[in-house]
Amino acid sequence: MADRIRYLDEVMAEIDAEVRRRRASGDLPAGLERELDELFLEFSPVGLQGRARLRETLSLVDGSAYVDIAVPTASNKAVGSYIKRAVRKGLGWYMNFIVAQIVKFAWSVSRMFHVVVDHIEDLEAAVDAHRSPDLPAALQPSASDGASWWAPAAAEALAGVRERVVVADCGDASLVESLLAAGVDAYGVDPSDLALEPALDRGVDVRAEGVLDHLDVVADEMLGGIVLTGSVQWLRPNERERLLDLVSTRLAVDGTLVLHSASPGAWAASAPAVVRDLAPGHPLHPETWAHLLGGRGFAVASTIAGGEDRRLAHVGDADADADAGTVNAVIDAINDLLLGPTEYLVVATRER
Amino acid sequence: MTAVHQFVPALLPRDATGDHTRALRDALRAAGWESDIYVEAAHDELQDEATYFEEYPSRARPGDVLLYQLGTSSPVAEFLLGRDEPLVLDYHNVTPESYYEGWEEHTAAKVALAREQVAALAPHAVLGIADSAFNARELEELGCRATAVVPILVDDEVVHGAVDPAERARLAADHGDATVLLFVGRISPNKSHQRLVEALWVYRRLYDPAARLHLVGPAVTPSYAEAVFAFADELGLSDAVRHAEGLTKAELAAWYEDGDVFVCLSEHEGFCIPLLEAMGAGTPIVALDAGAVGETLADAGILLPEARPATVAAAVDRIRRDDDLAAWLADAGRRRLEDFAAATTRQRFVDVLAGVVGREPVVA
Numbered sequence: 001m002a003d004r005i006r007y008l009d010e011v012m013a014e015i016d017a018e019v020r021r022r023r024a025s026g027d028l029p030a031g032l033e034r035e036l037d038e039l040f041l042e043f044s045p046v047g048l049q050g051r052a053r054l055r056e057t058l059s060l061v062d063g064s065a066y067v068d069i070a071v072p073t074a075s076n077k078a079v080g081s082y083i084k085r086a087v088r089k090g091l092g093w094y095m096n097f098i099v100a101q102i103v104k105f106a107w108s109v110s111r112m113f114h115v116v117v118d119h120i121e122d123l124e125a126a127v128d129a130h131r132s133p134d135l136p137a138a139l140q141p142s143a144s145d146g147a148s149w150w151a152p153a154a155a156e157a158l159a160g161v162r163e164r165v166v167v168a169d170c171g172d173a174s175l176v177e178s179l180l181a182a183g184v185d186a187y188g189v190d191p192s193d194l195a196l197e198p199a200l201d202r203g204v205d206v207r208a209e210g211v212l213d214h215l216d217v218v219a220d221e222m223l224g225g226i227v228l229t230g231s232v233q234w235l236r237p238n239e240r241e242r243l244l245d246l247v248s249t250r251l252a253v254d255g256t257l258v259l260h261s262a263s264p265g266a267w268a269a270s271a272p273a274v275v276r277d278l279a280p281g282h283p284l285h286p287e288t289w290a291h292l293l294g295g296r297g298f299a300v301a302s303t304i305a306g307g308e309d310r311r312l313a314h315v316g317d318a319d320a321d322a323d324a325g326t327v328n329a330v331i332d333a334i335n336d337l338l339l340g341p342t343e344y345l346v347v348a349t350r351e352r
Numbered sequence: 353m354t355a356v357h358q359f360v361p362a363l364l365p366r367d368a369t370g371d372h373t374r375a376l377r378d379a380l381r382a383a384g385w386e387s388d389i390y391v392e393a394a395h396d397e398l399q400d401e402a403t404y405f406e407e408y409p410s411r412a413r414p415g416d417v418l419l420y421q422l423g424t425s426s427p428v429a430e431f432l433l434g435r436d437e438p439l440v441l442d443y444h445n446v447t448p449e450s451y452y453e454g455w456e457e458h459t460a461a462k463v464a465l466a467r468e469q470v471a472a473l474a475p476h477a478v479l480g481i482a483d484s485a486f487n488a489r490e491l492e493e494l495g496c497r498a499t500a501v502v503p504i505l506v507d508d509e510v511v512h513g514a515v516d517p518a519e520r521a522r523l524a525a526d527h528g529d530a531t532v533l534l535f536v537g538r539i540s541p542n543k544s545h546q547r548l549v550e551a552l553w554v555y556r557r558l559y560d561p562a563a564r565l566h567l568v569g570p571a572v573t574p575s576y577a578e579a580v581f582a583f584a585d586e587l588g589l590s591d592a593v594r595h596a597e598g599l600t601k602a603e604l605a606a607w608y609e610d611g612d613v614f615v616c617l618s619e620h621e622g623f624c625i626p627l628l629e630a631m632g633a634g635t636p637i638v639a640l641d642a643g644a645v646g647e648t649l650a651d652a653g654i655l656l657p658e659a660r661p662a663t664v665a666a667a668v669d670r671i672r673r674d675d676d677l678a679a680w681l682a683d684a685g686r687r688r689l690e691d692f693a694a695a696t697t698r699q700r701f702v703d704v705l706a707g708v709v710g711r712e713p714v715v716a
Contacts, residue, residue: 037550043579219619
């Protein structure tokens, strides 16, 4: 049994290698699979979104609101047709009376739906007026970096994970390669085809899609680890909820989540003004992630502060000098707001 | 005399649940127990084998055990909730309604009702029999106090039956040496037929431009089936995707034998009988590891962690290029199939039910 499983694992590894080779050779352009999915949605009522879907459904209601009382009378047998005509003629007055009331009811319902849909569209227009424009691509958060301060901590947290590990917003996939070098079966996803090109050239297993789209198509409990960085800091609240739902189902029990983010204070102090103004969301405190993850069955194993740290040292002896105490309190406030660790890493384990 | 009577919403010929119900009745009778089948509806061919379920009270006798074949919504569920006899569920899984939402709202409502009925029945059952551990877990989560995993009884005629030679010759002449990817199952959103079409498109692009996809099964969700075939047309695959339904057992055996690789990319399966049929035909299997598929397949096929078309195409190509691997998989399939031998399963049902006969009903 163990030999058979080992053999199948080897075959699967060859299949994965073949896919990587095809991607690297350009036989499988980045984004091709996503384009296929999007093409299918064009043929699907599920693919219709928002207004189009409402209108499509409404047209179905309109189409079925008319009831025809002219029952077909064709028959394979001559007598059958005669009987059907007789029944239709005999029951015509009765059917007409009933159907007239049904049609009246159906049109009333249809009218009500039209009013509701019109109202919803008015509401959507009002909401759209408050929507922020997308961030310029040049200002999107930086991708994961194998040489970053947190890469060794991520590799350590994921050491020994046997199942596959996905790195979100992997960029040039240097972190993926670091993990592969450490014996972790890692691959990456990133919505930017351009960012992935160097990785594809090197034959690294990366896919051109966002982390939400990717996790959507991964089967439950298939992943041993998930590394979140980049866009996880910028998600809208509803997207963050969706991400947490996906992470808590796609990750196997005992699987490891590694989450890297800028700290909110550093982000508020140092992110470009355009980013601060237009970002759909903003980085959370590590305690908030711990709270959100705890509600979905995760236990936070560690939180590590890192990145740039330019904190000012305290002055004088606060116990002996009241002025020094006042100055140090101001220094603490400045440190917290502007100069403390600019990033952090949360490592959590799915417990249930 | 001990009696274990079965209840099933619909008793149909050439239907997995119908065949299972009748085979189980025969097994129970062979074990010396009384066993009749009560239904909400029965096909004309099987009217003599079924009794309308509301007639049961006039035939009820002390000591009866009622066994419900549960896989869809039915008034039979409400009826059984009102009975005092010990209730056993034989759970074949119900597809979550989310798969039908947007495609077919009335089916979504029907399966939602079915899942409500499962939730209501589970705490009342003295035993929940499930085709797979995957199904057993669902029953346990719904409050079923005791569960046992016993596979569905599979029709030997399909798994090991004769092949229609005319159909075999027709299929061979139709596609020549082209690779044939085969899937058998209802055309329904949880089966992800669009992923099979995507896989075919990538496979033709990378490995075999003449490759074909053979789909066998009724289009039970018409809007989804239309979308799948329109999608195939858009990709220029209208001549490469063949669909068949209503096949005889011998014709179906020919389609299995004709397939080079059986590819299952279903996202939700409670057991997946076609895997066993493919094993019986010696057709190598590539399948997405979702629902109970991994459990049914075990090590008798290539289990994929994701249904990406490039990965599926590479897996099919790996099998096509390596005769030793194809033979190894066919052999592994036949070995795995022995675990589902009808005689073993029949005995397992009798053993499991023997532990229930004479028990008091559960008051939930």
